Amino acid sequence: MVMHAARPMAMAQLAAAYTLHRQDEAADPDAFLAAHGPGCRAVVTNGHTPLTEVQLAHLPDLEIVACASAGFESIDLPALSARGIALTNTSAALHDDVADTALMLTLAARRQLIAAHAYVRSGDWGRKGMYPLLSALHGKRAGIAGLGNIGQAIARRLVPLGLEIGYTARSRKPVDYAFHPQIRDLAAWADILVLVVPGGAATRGMVDRAVLEALGPQGTLVNVARGSVVDEAALIAALRDGTLGSAGLDVYLNEPQPDPALTALPNVTLYPHHASGTVETRDAMAQLVVDNLAAHFAGRPLPTPVAPAPKTGG
Secondary structure, eight states: OBSSOOOHHHHHHHHHHSOOOBGGGOSSHHHHHHHHOTTOOEEEEOTTSOBOHHHHTTOTTOOEEEESSSOOTTBOHHHHHHHTOEEEOOGGGTHHHHHHHHHHHHHHHHTTHHHHHHHHHTTHHHHHOSOOOOOOSTTOEEEEEOOSHHHHHHHHHHGGGTOEEEEEOSSOOSSSSEEOSSHHHHHHHOSEEEEOOOOSGGGTTOBOHHHHHHHOTTOEEEEOSOGGGBOHHHHHHHHHHTSSOEEEESOOSSSSSOOHHHHTOTTEEEOOSOTTOSHHHHHHHHHHHHHHHHHHHTTOOOSSEEEOOOSSOO
């Protein structure tokens, strides 16, 4: 069952190997699922397309869900686990591009790239003189919330720039960076706070007014995680009143139409949830969907499991 299509090259491989039921192209997706769900052993989807317990009831023979994104908060993981249905994702393919984007947003926000670009383009440089002096990146502290593969890739990019790294995570990691058990403590320590935690109920609103106040008027928030991780109303207020210095955002609470009160602010750098948006990475993510399904049906270990697979494939 295809609930969200993968990249063309991957779809061609899937079409050659399996019978595809294209719910993503159906005029009535619910009726299509009810009619074609029985007998389907696999689902291809992404983390933004809901897969609920109600929908799963129409898939009695389901064995595996191959998610073509890193995030999977729209998929009912407890319902999958209760039935022993495997879930895979593609985070292993995208950490470099997401880390590059976090670095780009950090530099752009801290050095006011958007405002400085406008300063040159408008002619203000010639009329008003030199752009105001800013603060160097070297010697600052970068706090990373979530030190998984992506978080560690971000740290590897920031260290050569002369930043000291701290982090918060569910548990200590075998790294030399400073560990802060609470995100508020990390924000108080840091000049730059980079968010790479998963979305979902457990992290909803974890960056609230108190965290933003701790980060402070010279601080920068960079979010390449999920918009839900930040209390967006508090972020808008903090950027507006100077409680927070700046932000670099790839994700928003309401996508693809983020709050105009946020996007109009002069001290926010915006990117359209496109951190993994390169041809190479998106193709690699889609290939992982193909590879996970092939491994499952061959009875081999899954390349990128999120939830445990049944012991044997079909």
